[in-house]
Amino acid sequence: MATFITLATFTDQGIRNVKDSPDRFVAFKGLAEQLGLSVKTAYWTVGSYDLVLIVEGDEAAATTLLLKTGQLGNVRTQTLRGYSEQEFRRLLGGL
Numbered sequence: 001m002a003t004f005i006t007l008a009t010f011t012d013q014g015i016r017n018v019k020d021s022p023d024r025f026v027a028f029k030g031l032a033e034q035l036g037l038s039v040k041t042a043y044w045t046v047g048s049y050d051l052v053l054i055v056e057g058d059e060a061a062a063t064t065l066l067l068k069t070g071q072l073g074n075v076r077t078q079t080l081r082g083y084s085e086q087e088f089r090r091l092l093g094g095l
Contacts, residue, residue, distance in 0.1 A: 003040075003082040004062045008051040014074035021051075021074075028053075028069060035061040051075065054082075 010018065021044070029039045037057035045052055055062055059081075066077055083091065 001056050002059055002062070003084070004053075004055045005080045005082045006051075006053040006055065006066065007049040007078045007080075008053065008075040009048075009077075010050045010075055011073055014050075017074065024072075024074060028065075031068060032057075032065050035065055037061050037065060 010021075014021070025042055029042075032039050032055060035057070037055050040054040040056055042054075043052045044050065055065070062079070066079060069075065070077065
């Protein structure tokens, strides 16, 4: 199962409606579950990014989730594929 680390920033629309952010997260989590993904954690942050999300599951499903979320216009995202220590050791074994 793949791990995805998403860094999100609020758009102008998203920050205007920041009070709705926790409810939007509940909807995000529900959509993720419908797509067969697991949202491991979410943190609202202060700094360059407004949210950090950890999601596990299929790459195609994660891409669909993030595209659907982006269409709503509240956040812009950057997503990183994360590897556990064991996964990274397996990758290194092929070198």
